[in-house]
Every structure is written in C-alpha cells, then in structure tokens.
Amino acid sequence: MNVSKGLWRNLVPHRIEVFVWLALLGKVNSKEKLARIGIIPQSENYCVLCNEATESCDHLFIHCHFSRGLWNWWIGLWGLCWVSPSSTYEAFKQWSGPTHGKFLNKIWTAIFFIIIWTIWRERNSRCFENKSSSIAQLQTLILLRLSWWINGWGDSFPYNSDDIIRNPHCLRWDERLSKGTPRTLPKIPNTWSPPSSTTLKWNVDASLNPIEKRSSIGGVLRDCHGTFMCLFSSPIPPVEINHAEVLAIHRAIKIFMAHEHLHQYKLVVKSDSDNAVKWCSNLKPGPWNLTFILNYIDMARKKGMGIDITYKGRESNTVADALARQGLRRQDEFVAWL
Template identity: 25%
Template structure:
C-alpha cells in the first residue's frame, strides 16, 4: 500500500497542486498574468479557472495589425510558467519573476515577428492599440505599410551596386515552416556579373532560421575571397531589422546574428537593405530548389 503525501506547489510552496492553481491562481503565476496584462494595456479580472480564462480572454479588432498578439499571449505565458515549474522540480534551478516575464515577452515577440509580415496581406491596419503595443514591446518589428502597394511591388527589380562594391542577395525557404529547408544567395558586381552563388539544403527548420543562415553562409563565402565593400539585400524584414538593431528576441536567431555582425563589422563598409521578393528572385529560386534537396556552389575563377 502506497502513501501519498501533501501536494505542494513548487512555485509558491502552498498546499495545492491543481492545474488552475499552478498556472493561474498561484501568487507567482497570478503576478505574471497581472504584469503581462498591464503590458498589453489590458484591464482584466482573472477568473480562478483556466478554461474560463480562455473563454473570456478578449481578442482585439481583427483589423489590428498586431491582433494576433492577443491570441498568442496566453499560450506563451502558460508555457513559460510550466517550464519554470519543471526547471524547479527536475533541475532544482529557479529564476526570478523578472527573468520569467522577460522570457514570456521574448517568446511572444518572436511569435509575432514570425507572422506579422504577412498580416498586411489580410487587409490589416495600424491602429492606436498597435501604436501602444509597439511602444511597450520594443522588440516587435512592424512590417512596412507599403506592402499594400502592389503596383510598386510589381515594378520592383534588382539594381546593381555602386562602383567598387558588390551586392549579396540572400533568401531562405522552409517547406512547412518548420520543414525541409534550404538557403540561397547570389553575389554580383557593379555590372551585374555573378561572382558567386549557392543553393544548399539545411536541416528542417523555420523560414527565419533559413534566411539568417543564408546570410551568414553568404558572408562567410564572401569574406573568404577578400572583398571588402558589400551591400546585403534580402526580402526578410526580420533579418534586415535585426542587423540594424544589432539584436533579435529569438535566442537561436541571435546566435546566427552574432556571426553575421562579426563579419559585417570586420569590413571596411557595408549596407543592409530590405527589398521586395520581386527584386530578389535569384536568391529566392536558389533557396527553393535547395529546400527540395538540390545543391549548387559556384564561384568565379577570376574573383
């Protein structure tokens, strides 16, 4: 005959271990929810039941560019509280509340950045609530509102770099996101002549990982040939903004970004530009064939 002792919450040490307590009513979890709601500009009386919480959770207007944040936020918060519970229970390690809140925000921001670039294709607009959230959540990258201008996109074409410069166009593809992935890049001179190009399959992953990897491998190839002035150009707003901000909320992307910045900072001059996919067709095509398993690596003998 077994003996079952008192059930104790690992987060607050109270004699309770129900799911509702752990994820919602525990003082530790409750404070996470209150702080999170405040950052969402949300006044909400939290129920004592997780199911009721999801049923009553408000969803902002569907026209809002960042409306998805209200759908993603509760899952991110619950996941981080659950991970902290497991960390304390199985690893005997504990983080303070501020660290956990930072992790919740980073997870939410990364999710939003992964999908917000597609939001304007669904007739989203930038509302006053979006403005407040973008001020409170500095890591969120707001997609360019000019994406609505389909005429300008159709007219987008690749342009050559300045004299004595080269241009590296990069792209990544993931069939399934995550799924089978590939990277592609092409490097051209001021006359539009190809200096080097690559299509390479990589382990299954996300579009963002593929795009950052494409840029990193392209820069490594480039630096090995002793060229100094470069323009990096891609249709990934997340990658280009990460270079400009020198940071990204996702730790996996940050690891790739650090390698990218290390190379760029070693150069005499560099520029980072965002372009439409219509002006990035060669890199786009290379990444897509790579995601299907094809490999290409070519470099001009005269370079």
Template identity: 45%
Template structure:
C-alpha cells in the first residue's frame, strides 16, 4: 500500500484508540471455517478466544489452527477435537467446559468461504463515516468538553475555525510542511525564536516569544499558570476562578485572541519580513479584544483607549437588571456634574464626574488622569468622557441626559460648530454628534452645580492615578 493511504494506516496503527475501534468493529463471519483462526480471530464473541481463555490457549498444541481443523467431523453434532500439549488440570477442565458451551453457538455455512464483517455499520461493510463517528463518540476530552467552550461567537467565526484547527493540530506549521516535503527540514525551526522545530505546541505555548505573551496576560490578573504539553490540554484548563460571567467570556475570548495574534505575528515575519516586539503583540491582543467585545450584547462602557491604558477594566461586571428596572424609571432626567482638579504632582490634571437622578441619588462616577491643560480643555474632555459612558449604556437611551459644566467657554465649544481649538475638534465633533447616535442630551453652563460631585468621588475613594468608573446602581 502506497500513497496517502499508507500514511493514514501507519498513523492509525500508532493510535491506541483507533486500534481499539478496529478490534471492536472487525468480526469474522464463518463459512466453512478454513480461513478463520480458532484462537486469534474474533469469530464467536467480541474478543478472541486466546484472551477469553488464556489458560487453555497456553496449553493448545496448535495455536494457529483454523476453526475447521478443530471440528471432530463434518457435522457440528460430532463436537470439537482440540488437541492439548499436556493433560488438563481441574481448573483447566472448568475453563474447557465454559469453552464447549460457547462453541455450541457456532454456525457454519458449508461450501461458503469465511468473510470479514464490520459490526459498526448495519450493512456489515466498512465505511470511513462509521469509523469517524465511533472515534467522535469516544473522544470526550477534545470533541465534547472543549467544543462546548469553543463555539460561543465571542470572536469572528473564521478565528474560531482557525483556533479549532490549531487544537486539532491541523494547521500548516513548519514541521508539518517539512514532513510533506514542501519545505526542507532545515527550515522547520520556529520563526519567532529559531531555537526549536515549529509544531503547534511549541509555536503557541512553549516558544519563548509566545510565553512572554501568556505570562503578561496572566500577570494582569495575578495568576500563575503551569504550562501543559499540548494546546488542547491548555484550552481544557483555561478558566478563571470568579463568578463574573462577563469576565468569564473575556477570559475565554482572550485565549483565542492570543492564539490568533501569535499566528499573525508568525506570518508577518515569514511573508513580509516585519517583526513586532512582544509588547506590540500584547497591545494587539487588547485592541482585538476591545473590537470584538463591542459585538457582544453586554453594555460594556469602556473604549479601546481605556482598555489599553487600564486592562483591568475588562473585569467590569454587568449591572443587575432588577435594580435597573426599579431605579431607572423612564420619565427621570439624569444629570452629569463635571469636576476638574490638578493632581498632587501638578504635572497632570484629574477630570471626574458624577451622574445623579432627579432626587440627588448618585448612580455613577468616574475619574480620569489627563495631561496638564487649561480649564476649558479639561472641562471639554470631562464632557466627552461622560457622553462616552452614557452612549455605551443602553439603559440611558430612553432618558434625557443633562451635563452641567462650570466653564461657559467649554459649553460654547461643544454647542457651536467651528468653535474650539484645532487639537480638540475630533472630540468636539463627537460631542455634537451624540444626538444622531440615539442619545438625548443637553449641555448647559451652571456656575454653581446642582449636586456635589467632589463629595461623591471622595466618598468612593476613586483612584486619582488611573481611569476608573464606578456604578452605584
């Protein structure tokens, strides 16, 4: 046998699971019994007689005898004549009695040759489909448990397919290409580290470059990970000990995004000769996560830039629906009150804001560190941040949002096209376009704020060194 079938058969004989399926499915159907081995073939039960009766097999005078040669005569009623190499002991006699009872079930077809049948198909003929279905049912670790985590729609479908093929080790790594004589074996080393042959496990897990990406991601969440031998085992173990369902989805998606980002970097080095550092790949992991999270139905309030600055915001938790329906009646007006202050180092400024209901109850607060700038520019950035949070929360689409600012000039910039400094035009255009995005909002000047933002921010103990959003409802 030559060609691809030779490679396939060699692979199957090295796979113990495939060997067991072949043994389970193959059975000899008796004709005249001349082509069936009495002790070695499966012809009367699911296991050969040498395994069912090992003591008798060891004392058999002719271990390679055919079934026909063991018959005492031409008629089945005349019994069986099995020669032994030595007399049978009492225990052997008991085993021989069980064998004789079993042999009473034998049925011959005189004048017909023996045939091989395949028990896993109703026709008795071997088919690749029946063999695959049996392997599928037996492959519990990968094809059932892992697949339940895999196909969740957290990343684009083509990336789910790629990661699935990687788990099955079906992607064209250099080791596989060299085995098929597509590239010389001397070129099979990993393009990311050049220190070992590039197979699936090395490329995505054990390569020093890939290891830096995994260590960085686990380090964001103060987690240590024991590196498994295969990518399949890695995905089976990939879980985070928390009850936050949104972050569980982020954690699952992160595995697929990291695999995809490593593969993109590998291809970039091979086909375009462009190398990126591990830090740049880490940035792309966060960016891809932020892009694809936006396709989920969760009202995630953070932008891509905020995720890049503070990756821990990915642990955001979906607000409870019961509280939302009780405390967000449709007629209420919601009011954002801005707050700006210098940081202790005086090199930066801190902008903040708090969202209040009509009765003065705080619902949300944010704090954000920005470069040092004038009051009007800082106030504009605070208005922009409050609108971003409002737009990303679908609960606010049916409410009137008012934004109070104590900077008359900043309000003028936001309301009048063409006003404002050139370097803030992108942000100002976003502020002016929120009405077209489905948010009913109004920005107004108020020298004395309706509610105290500083008290809310200080009572929550918001960090003045990083971006923070806190929901109280």
C-alpha cells in the first residue's frame, strides 16, 4: 500500500513524520508485538490508556476509547463526525477537514500527526514515568504543539497560541480572503510581549476554588519567538492567593534550575501578584511560613543566572491562567516539554 502519499509534507518535525509512517504501517513497538516476540509477558500486553484491551497499534491509536476522545474532540470542534475507521491506515486515508481552504487543509494534516504523536507520548509517560494526563490536558497540549509548528510554515497566520486555545476556530483563517477584504474574525487582542533573544520567560498564575477548598498553579515557558518550551499545571494545598502565586514562581524556577541546557539563557518570571513578586525579589519581607520557599528562590537568584521576577502589569496570561485553572481538577502535577 502506498502510505507515503500525503505523508511527507514537512508540517511537523521529521521524526514525527517518521513515527506516524511507522504507525500507519503497523510497525510501532506496541505491547502486543513485544509480547508476541517474547520481550514482555503476555500478561502485560494491556493498553495503559484504558486498561481494558490488548495494546495493538490500531487499538492504541484508533480504537481505544481514550484515544477516540481526542479524535472526536477535534472532529467535533468542526461540527463533523467520524465513521470509525478500521485501522490507523484507514483513518489516515479518510482524514479530511470541513472545507477546502489551503491553510485549514494543512492544519488538518498536521493535526493527524500531532494526535498520533500525543497519544504515543502519553502512552510512554504512563508506561515509563507513571504520569498521566487527562483528555482535557492533552487537548491543550495538541493545540500548543500545533501553534508551535504553524510558526515554521511561513504563512502570515495572524493568531498566536493563546488565540488558538481560546478559539480554535481562528484556524479557519484563509490567506486569500485576508488580503484586501476584511478578515472574517476579529483579531483577538494579545498583550504578551516576547523576551529578548538571550532570555526565556515564564508566565505563571495561581487559581483558587474556595468552595471546594482547592488551589492550583500553572505556568508556561516561552522563548523570544513566543515558542512554547515547557508548561506545568498542578494542584497545591489550599492556601491564600499570594501564597499560591509564590508557589507558582517557585515551581517555575525549580523547573528552570533542573534543566542545565536552559542555563545559557537569562530568565524572567512574570506573576500577576504584586505581593508575591515583592516577597520573591526581597523587596518586602515575606510571611514566615514561606521562608523555606523564599530562601530557595533567593538562592537561585544569587547564583548569577540572571533570574528576574517581575509583576506582569497588563500583560495577558491566558495560557498560564488556563493551566492554573486546569490544575484545580488534577490529582497530581502535569509537566510537559513541547
């Protein structure tokens, strides 16, 4: 079968194209395959996404109800429905979007790759790191990956990742229609400003649900091109909002400190709590019960890596805010490198 038709379009990184090609050929090392050749016991060949069936390639990518949750979400966004394909290869053959627009067509192709890749990464993090994400978190991750890779296509697509997550329908954008005629979608205002080329920027946020007595934090790390590098979203013990903002700043700095390849950059952390920023920057003494955390932040700042913690003022922080709110529904921490 000619699976390569429509496959090598350079819309996503090559390693992902190669991976999807193997998936279409059924050549991914599924647990069913590993058990068949005796690498793992038969009793361990089950799917970690649903714990209900044998993990064959087609089950994992297409038939598993967890994976179907992702496909149906994307297809449902466009008001379409999908006749269940019999295999990953059939799914790829049938895969087509709602309209004929050139840009949307590329989006649909890219999304096929991204969903397959996201399922595979989730399966691996469950198998090897004992970490799992919900369908809602993976949906955000899919849109983030998409928005990242769109940047490399050279289209004059006017929206950024915040816009895409808030309103995926902005992907209906059509270059031809956007020339000369008014755009069908109003530009969503975005006030996020990129850091300099030698700096990375964390936007962090905290969220409280006083009724359920839950708190959570979230953050997103971006470079000077606005490219997403890392995100986190995690529940924390119920605390007062400024306290929660300090924990968000602390988490962001800890992730930065733990990854040496990032240390070639300076770091700016943006928070929308003036108090938290002052406590973390040593401009104002912080509460006693935060001493341990504030000391860590202070120590990191004094290591001379150029860590700057600032109040975000009017900068919009939709992604960090959304990640913080997602954390309220989580049982444990979610950290993703994109």
